[in-house]
Amino acid sequence: MAIADNKFYYPTDREYDRPENYGLGYEEVFFPSTGDNTLHGWFFPAQNARGTIIHCHGNAGNITAHFKFVDWLPQVGWNVLCFDYRGYGQSTGSVSRRGIIDDVVSAIRYASARSDVLPGRICLFGQSLGGAVGIVASTECDGAIAGICIEGAFSSYRTEARFVTRKTWYLWSVSGLISRYLISDDFSPIDYVSQLPDIPKMFICGVNDRIVDFRQTVDLYNAATAPKSIWQIPDSDHTEAVTGEIEGGRERVVDFFDTCMER
Numbered sequence: 661m662a663i664a665d666n667k668f669y670y671p672t673d674r675e676y677d678r679p680e681n682y683g684l685g686y687e688e689v690f691f692p693s694t695g696d697n698t699l700h701g702w703f704f705p706a707q708n709a710r711g712t713i714i715h716c717h718g719n720a721g722n723i724t725a726h727f728k729f730v731d732w733l734p735q736v737g738w739n740v741l742c743f744d745y746r747g748y749g750q751s752t753g754s755v756s757r758r759g760i761i762d763d764v765v766s767a768i769r770y771a772s773a774r775s776d777v778l779p780g781r782i783c784l785f786g787q788s789l790g791g792a793v794g795i796v797a798s799t800e801c802d803g804a805i806a807g808i809c810i811e812g813a814f815s816s817y818r819t820e821a822r823f824v825t826r827k828t829w830y831l832w833s834v835s836g837l838i839s840r841y842l843i844s845d846d847f848s849p850i851d852y853v854s855q856l857p858d859i860p861k862m863f864i865c866g867v868n869d870r871i872v873d874f875r876q877t878v879d880l881y882n883a884a885t886a887p888k889s890i891w892q893i894p895d896s897d898h899t900e901a902v903t904g905e906i907e908g909g910r911e912r913v914v915d916f917f918d919t920c921m922e923r
Contacts, residue, residue: 701743716790722749764797807920866896
């Protein structure tokens, strides 16, 4: 790893919120990952579940800060597995680029092995960093994922580093050098997205995204194979599609997951 690769990760064990605060039923789960690590998660069951969504969260915080993106899905018939990568929340270990890809693979395998999860009816929802690592992990789990929805994901680590540093006044003049010499580009999703299996793929980006240039998500869509769709949301910032702020946003994402079950 290049010396600045760790700038992509901001894990914490701080507790931001709890499902109990919203009367949500869930099961606390622990499951193994590579390197003798144990991952922590929450499984939210739905009655007569149509399928299961694995949520891969962004680069900061932990599931206590991210579960509100998906806590509404059980009400519309979808189980949800939220989990933390190594080094985040109650998960053990230290974060690394290859490690969190392994963690997504482990989450997919864990969900697939549950007796209350229907085989072949698992979809992945990755936001921001979670979308980037979710793409790579899904290429290693052929047959386990029925569909993948990616929101606000960057196409490569160096491209994202260049975008962020160019917005910082004291770094813009050296942004190219920083991204080239201090950031590695290993496991960038743009190199893997075309290898995703023949499953429905949905790409979402906010045109006014200040964290990830929306054109990076467009690049991922262009490189992906069919079946695929893209939703570019005007006047939207980073990962706002399912917060309830975008009219019809949640319904559009659920419609996508429903189509994944019809194949």
